[in-house]
Amino acid sequence: MGGAAAYTENGTGPLRFARLTEVPPQELARHMSDPRMADHMPLLTGSWDEAAAREFVAAKEACWQRDGLGHWAFLRGDTYLGWGGFQKEGEEWDFGLVLRADCFGLGPAIARKALEFARADARIPYVTFLLPPTRRHLRPLARVGAVQTGEVQYEGRRFLKFRLETG
Template sequence: MENGVSREDNGVRQLRFARLTEVPPQEIARHMSDPRMAEHMPLLTGVWDDAAARDFVAAKESCWRRDGLGHWAFLRGEDYLGWGGFQKEGAEWDFGLVLRADCFGLGPAIARKALAFARQDPRIPFVTFLLPPTRRHMRPLARLGAVQTGEVQYQGQRFLKFRLETR
């Protein structure tokens, strides 16, 4: 503890959301090439090189242009932690969070900050979460107040669907 502030609290305070365009493509490619990412991301296929990362960022930026909201890069200072945010899926806003393996412990703090944003945004009366059935630890979602609403098929893969009211 330093000056009455734990390192974890200080790390959370330093957390900022930025556009993915602020992150070098090679950082995103390195993150998404980590084999641990694919364990719980059934849609993660193919090789992640700089070109794939640039295409990914371009696709996420198109969501910002279309919907006025999209995915962010999560940074602590200038350190890239991962990416995620809100993406419009039909009439629903889906929330995703993809952190570097060494940053998994920051997931709850990042999710709380993003959900605080959603609660202030009148466009988002609720958010959904799609998790693959390989995820066994659902307690963090329950702590946030999310409830499972069923299962869905998305791009040929089965996901557990959760919903969290933001109002």
Template sequence: MKDGISFARLSEIDPNDIAVHMSDPRVAEHMPLLTFEWNVEVAREFIAKKEGYWARDGLGHWAFLSGGRYVGWGGFQKEGDEWDFGLVLRPDAFGLGKRIAKMAIDFAIADKRIPFVTFLLPPSRKNLGALRKLGAKHIGEIEYEDAQFLKFRLDTE
């Protein structure tokens, strides 16, 4: 735990907390794939899907806690041969993104399964300084599920 921040499994979080988080329009602003309404049942399905990645790959998305309180979710998801990193915070926790991302990237650096990490960001994201400070390099634009994304890569070896 660093600065009161810890990682937990999404299955340890009340699905209602995740549904409320993902229903906030400030969260959806930079999530082009968020085209549906969240409710408790959608959150339960989301948790089950993310837990399935843990079973398949031995790694997946976490819930992020600050002082024991749920502040968002994210982590690593295997996409083909690549480990993609995502981070989705509650609006009242946006300021924790840099610290949480650093903790996750430190985890990736220590994990020999992860020679590099990719990041997909929507073109609406203009402030990319923190990503560049991590050392991530822009490698192009891709289409994923009918949406455009900027793709970055960070070598971890």
């Protein structure tokens, strides 16, 4: 995939999952600097620049090295839509999805594709989701079969925890 010039605002083509290393750091920084991201990401603090984006990608690549799975970049054609995927949290595989604000409507399609992956992967008997209490639209989780298991504290912040059996 080419450099930043290859990224367009009106992506066409099939939805695909790629490694975050395929996305230019300035594209990730622009996404994560959008103030709308912080509305539902209580752990997102400070501003993102290219250096922060590179550190983020390095941390996510370390998860791939350690666990054999991690976060992807979501693309349609050459258009970056957002990032997310599975990250091992203790013995659990947590699923996260962080889309550009203009791509929020693609969340269900991306989640379905990712959950198909999880169901086919023997390492993932179930998936957890941690959502901030500010999330009001929880019906999509119920539609896929996720159930709320309680609340947890993560890095000093409160999250609603859900679980979806994949096996």
